[in-house]
Amino acid sequence: MTTLSPISPAIPIQIPTRSAVAASPATVIESADVLPARPSATVSLGNPVADVESQTYSRLGQLPGQEIVRVWEKTSQDAVTRVMGTNPRSLSIANRFHGLGAALVEQFAKSGSSISQSVLHTTTDRAHNAAEIKSEQALLHNKADNLITLSIKTASGKTVTFSLTSQDDGLGVQATVDGGPLSEDELKAIGVLGSAFQAAVDGLTAEPPKLDLGKLTQFDSSVLASIDLNAKLKGVDGEDLILAYRADSQRRTTQMSGPDGELNLSVDLKNSAILGDAKQQANALNSYLAQFERVQERGSAKVALMEMFKDAFSAMNSHYPQGVTPSQSLTRNATDKGLLTGLADFEASIKQTNNASNPMRPSEVDSFAYTLSQKTVVAGSIMSNRSVDQVQQSSLSASYHKSLKGGKAPAIGKTTDSQNYLYVQVHDEARSSASLAYKDGRLSKASVTQSASQDTRTQKYVMGKMIEETVVPKQASASRSHLVLLEYAAKQSKKSQDAQDQSLLKEALATLHNSVLLQENPSALVR
Template sequence: MGNVVSDTLSDTYSRRGQLPGQETVRAWESDSQDALSKSLNANFNSQSTANRFSGLGAGLVAQFAKGGAGISQSVMFASADRAANAGEIKVDQGLLHTKADNLVSLSIKTASGKTVTFSLSSQTDGLGVQATVDGGTLSDEELKAVGKLGSAFQSAVDGLTATPPKLDLSQLTQFDTKLLASVDLNAKLKSLDGQDLSLAFHADSQSRTTRMRGPLGELNLAVDLKNAAILGNAKQQAKALQSYLAQFDRAQERGSAKPELMAMFKDAFSAMNSHYPQGVTLPEALTRNSTDQGLLTGLADFKASIKQASESPNPMRPSEVDSFAYEVSQKTRVGGTSTLDRSVSQDQQSSLSASFHKGLKGGKAPALDGNAESQNYRYIQVQDKASSSAKLSYKDGLLARATLDQSASQNTRTQQYVMGKLVEDTTVPKEASVKRDYLVLLEYAAKESKKSKDALEESTVKEALASLHASVMLQEDPSALAR
C-alpha cells in the first residue's frame, strides 16, 4: 500500500509540492529572440522599476526605427496551465500593456498625421514593451526622425524611475518640427512604498506643457510659443533662464521647500524654455531697433507653479502646517498693425506662500512630539509677491515709450515657542517699488547701431544695455529693488 500511495503522490504533486500545471513558468508573448527580448529577459530578474526599464525605451525605439513595423513583446510569470491557454494568457498580456502598476508611454505624431506610440509596462509578475502605429506606414525620413528620440525617451524614463525622481525632458523638445508635429510623454509609476507618481508632458510648435504629481507635491508648467517675435537671441534667453533659476533657488530657501521637488521644477522649467522650435520663416520684427528688444526677457510667455504636499508635523498644534506654494508667469501683449505704431507690454509676476518649522537655533526642522520638551521651535509663515511690467511703444516710427515698473513685497511672521509656550510673535513686512525710463538710452543705442556694429560695442553703450536687460528680470526681494 505504501508504494501505491507514494506513486500516486508523485503523479499528483511536483517536487515543489505543486499540482501539475500549477508550477510557475515564464510566459512569452512572442518567440522572438531579438535584442529587445534578450533585454526583457535580463531585466525581468530585477526588483526596481529603474532596473527593469533600463535600456528598454531606447531599444524599443531603435528596433522600430529599423523597419517601422509594430512591436509587442512581454514576459510574465504564470502557471503552466494558464501559459498554455492562449486565450487566458493573451488577456493577461493585454492587461500588462495597458493596466500595469508602472506605465510609461511616448506618443509621436508626424506632420503627415501618423501616430506612433511606444510603451513600457511593469508589474510584479510581468514586463512588457509595445510600439503601435496609427494612420499609415512611416516614411524613411519619418522613421529617422522618430529614431533620434530613442535616447530622449530613455533619459526621461531613467529620470522618472530614479531615487529621488528627476525630470529629464530637455531632449524631448529637440525634434524635427518639419517632420514631427508633436511629442507626448505620459507616465504612471508606483514606488516600492506604494506611492504614485504621474507625469504628462506635451510639446509641439505652438506650446509645451508639463504636469507632474507625486508624493512630494505637484508641478504645472505651460509655455506659449505662438508669439515667436518676442523671443530674444540665445545669449539673452540664457541670461533670463539663469536669472529665473536663481530666483527659484531663493524661493526654495525662503520658503523651506523640499530640494528634490524644486529640482524637478527647475529641470522642467529649463527644458521647456530651451531649444525653442525654429519656424520655417523668420517672424516679423517686433521692434524698430534690435536694441529695443532688450526691454523684454527674451523668453516665451509661460505660467508655472509648484505646490508641495502639506504636512502637520506637530501633534500638539496640528494647525501648524508645513507648506510651500509658488507661482510665476510672464505674459506679453502686442498692439498696433506695424512697427510704426506698435505697442508692447510684458508683465512678469510671482507669488510665494509658505510655512515651516525651524529649531530655535535655525538649522533643520525640530523633531516634534507630544512632550513639552520637544516644543522648542520657531514657526515661520511667508507671503511674497513681485511684479515687473515693461512697456514699449512707437509713434510714427519713433520710439515714444520705454518704461519699466517693478514692485516686490515680503511678509514674514515668526512665532517662537519654548516648552510649548508662545514667547514671541513678530511680523516683518517689506516692500519696495521702482519706476525706470529707458527712452533716452534706447534712442541713443538705436543711433549708435545705425552707425556701425563697432559703435554699439562701445563699452558704455554695451554695459548700459546689459544693465538694462538685467534690470528687466523679475526681482522678488524689496531690498534689491530699493538699491
C-alpha cells in the first residue's frame, strides 16, 4: 500500500478502482493510512474525551483495516491546504483547526480572492462517486457539526466572511467577499485580524473552552465597521457550545450557551464622554474581576463557566475605540471624573445550568445566577448646569450542596446513609450610585451612596433528616460627600505645589475612586 505524506495533498495517486465511475475532475483523490473507524469528532466542554476506536462499521461503512482515501476539493499547494493536510482526521477539533484560521485570513489578505477547500476521508468506492462527493462537500461547508465563522464588514460596505468547518471525516474552509474588490487598506486591516481569529478559535476548542476575544476588539474602526464571530461546536453529551460575538464603534455584545450554562454581555460605547483614562479603567476592571472571584466562591459557581465570563468581561471592557472625542467635555475639571468608574456602560449576566444532584430531594437544585450592570445618565446640555448620575448594581442568587466538613461537594445517593450534607442558599444585592452636579458653573454635588445585602440560609441534613436550619442576614449602607475634596483638587490644579502635597492629593483622589466602585460585601461598607 502506498501512503502519501499528509502535507502533500496536491499530488494525486492513481488507485485501482472497482467501479466504472471516474473521479470528479473537481476532486483529487489520494491514499490515506489504513485506519480503524473512529467516532464522530467532538469537543469536550469540561469533560474528558475518550479516544475509543469502533470495532464495527463506521459512518463511512468501512470495516476496520479497510483502505480509506482522502478526497480534496481541488488541487493546491497553498498554505491553507498544507495546514489542512497535517491532521484532518484527528478526534480533537483543536488539532483540526490549529493554525487554520490565521492561515486562511493571511492567504486571503495577500490576494483578496475567494478561497474554498475541503478534504474528506472516505472509502475507495465512495471516492469515485462524483455526485455523492459533491453533495458531501456542500454539506461540509454549509451544515457541518462544527462551524466557526468570522464576518468582517468594511466602512465602505463590503463584507468578508471566513469559515472553518468540520464533521466526522471532513474538514473545510472558505473565504468569501460580497460587495466588490477590497482596497489595499482594507486587505491590510483584515490581515491584522488573522492572529485574533486564531486566538478565538484556539480558545473555543480548548478543554475546557475559553473566550479569548480581546484581540478581536482591536481593529481599525476607520477602515472596518464591524466584526462578527459565530461558533457552533458539537459537545460529547449532545449539548452544543454556541457563541455570537459582535463589535463595532457603538456597541459590543457576547452571547454564549453550552452544557454548563449561558452568559450575556453588552457594552454601550456611544457615550464616550464618561470614559476615564487607562489607569482609572484598569483599576475599575481589576475591582470587578476580584469581585467575580468572591461571587464565584460564595455561590459555588462552576469554574470553567465563570472563567469564560471573566474573560469576556475583560475583553469587552478593554481597548475602547480610539480617536473618539466627545463634542464637549463632561465635567469642568478632570478630577471630577474620578467620581465615575471610567468604564463604558454595560449589562452582564451569567446563569449556570440547574442540576438536581440529590435524587431523594429533586427540589434542592444546584444553581447560580448573577447579573451586573452600569448605567449613566447625563442631563443638561450646558456644562455650567449639568448633572451626571451613574448607577452600578448586582444581584446573586445561588444554591448548592456542601459536605458537612466543607470542601468538595458530597456524594449524595439514593440511600439514607448518603444523605449527610449542607444545603446552602444565598441571595445578594448591591448598589452604588454616584451623583455629580454643577449649578451656575460651580460644583454643587459630588456624592456616592452604596448599599449591600447578603442573605444566607443553610440547612443541615444527617441521615436524610434536617436537624438544623440557620438564616444569616447581613446588610449595610454608606453615603459620602466628596464635594470638598474635588473643590480643593480643582484649586490646587491651578497652583504649583510641592511633591508632598501633590502626592497626598493623588492618594486622596485614588481613595475617592475606590469608594465609587461597586462593593457586594456589607462588611466592607461598614469599614
